Amino acid sequence: MKKKAEEIRNILIKHGEFFQNAIPLIASENITSPAVDEACNSDFSHRYAEGWVGQRVYAGCKYIDMVEDICMELAKEYFKCVHADVRPISGVVANLAMYNAFTSDNNGKMLIMPIPKGGHISHAPKFTKSGMAIYGTAGTVRGLNIEYMAFDNDEMNIDPDATAKIIREVKPEMVLFGGSVFLFPHPVKELSDVAKEVGANVGYDAAHVAGLIGSGYFQDPLNEGADAMTLSTHKTLPGPQHGALLSNREDLIDTLRLCTFPALLSNHHLHNVAGLAITLAEMLEFGREYHKNVIDNAKALGQALYERGINVIMEHKGFTESHQIVVDITNFEKTIGLGGDIERLVEEANIVINRNLLPWDIAQGRHYQNPGGLRLGTSEVTRLGMGKSEMVDIAEFFKDLLIDKKDPKKVKQDVLEFRKDFQEIKYCFQSPNKAHEYMKFY
DSSP states (O other), X not given: OHHHHHHHHHHHHHHHHHHHTSEEOOTTOOOOOHHHHHHHTSGGGGOOOOEETTEESSSSOHHHHHHHHHHHHHHHHHHTOSEEEOOOSSHHHHHHHXXXXXXXXXXXXXXXXXXXXXXXXXXXXXXXXTOOBOOOHHHHHSXXXXXXXXXXXXXXXXXXXXXXXXXXXXXXXXXXEEOSSOOSOOOHHHHHHHHHHTTOEEEEEOTTTHHHHHTTOSOOHHHHTOSEEEEESSSSSOSOSOEEEEESOGGGHHHHHHHHTTTTOXXXXXXXXXXXXXXXXXXXXXXXXXXXXXXXXXXXXXXXXHHTTOOBSOGGGTSOSSSEEEEEOGGGTTTTOSHHHHHHHHHHTTEEOEEEOOTTTGGGTOOXXXXXXXXXXXXXXXXXXXXXXXXXXXXXXXXXXXXXOOOHHHHHHHHHHHHTTOOBOOSSSOSSOBTTOOOOOO
């Protein structure tokens, strides 16, 4: 069995080496600092601390309580909120806690963005209106009936006027903003009053844009009418994989706590709470600069790709106000293929992206496995120290592959040379700090 352990280590080392030599553009990923990695590898990783700070079911939690308390205080400072529960182990679990608080068991009703328009699978029903099984979390686990907001394809955003009519007609228990494809702020302020008219609570899934919000960009959901905001902690917030549930409503705190534990959690991955605390400290120190550069880089990448004949959508609105851009690659269908084909092609050149449905794909007969779009994100490349000029270089690599049809093996060599200058993690307390370096303990 020792050989198996060595085999696993070697695979992990190879994974790190791949990313040391790649351009990571997955919008839902980032890279953690050495201090965060150290915390996540601590003895906390195999301890238990059920319950709330100071009210544990287990003994031996004195130091765990100290760290978790610091994490909550930092989260409240960063997000400017009165309540921060850092126990959810993912954004999906945080969403479930929010559903527990705001909707009825089985047959509760929630209004969301449709998945093809950018909504997340954790918001979705078990079955679509046509009867197709998709096993969305809200329907499968909570038993919710799901209705959909109106979406404006031309603006890549929720249509506020049409959605206001839907809210008044449907009378949901909960209206949920946020999504997976998230270029522009959602109309929380415009629609939260309408939700209150019908007695609905307002939620906001900030999984993708949490770091932007905490650093003062994008929008401020809790001050625009959201009763609670959920997040995952490893996207624009460059921490370990974890979650959090925030609110400014003091009257909801006890309910939200109970809807997390004991409703959904036993232990809550204490090592990642420690890592999250350090991430929040880093972002309170460096986040304002970091997230400005993330957004600037996304806009610059969109512009550079667009100028090279690659159809980044929303050019009339500056492409994005977040860390993401969306590319319509249907013009390459006959020569290269669609999203899945292009995802595989560029990975041969060590460029890591993900395919993504366009809002109109389903209507045009395309499928999520090979959709008409790509979603690109700039959070990780920005933390590796890349700026606007490097976004132009990255756009050139895409041009080489998609427009000029160069051999991906040749482009890969150019990518390897390019990445040599970006091997340190920025916007953190340690310097120098090697990115993607495997940490050996024996």
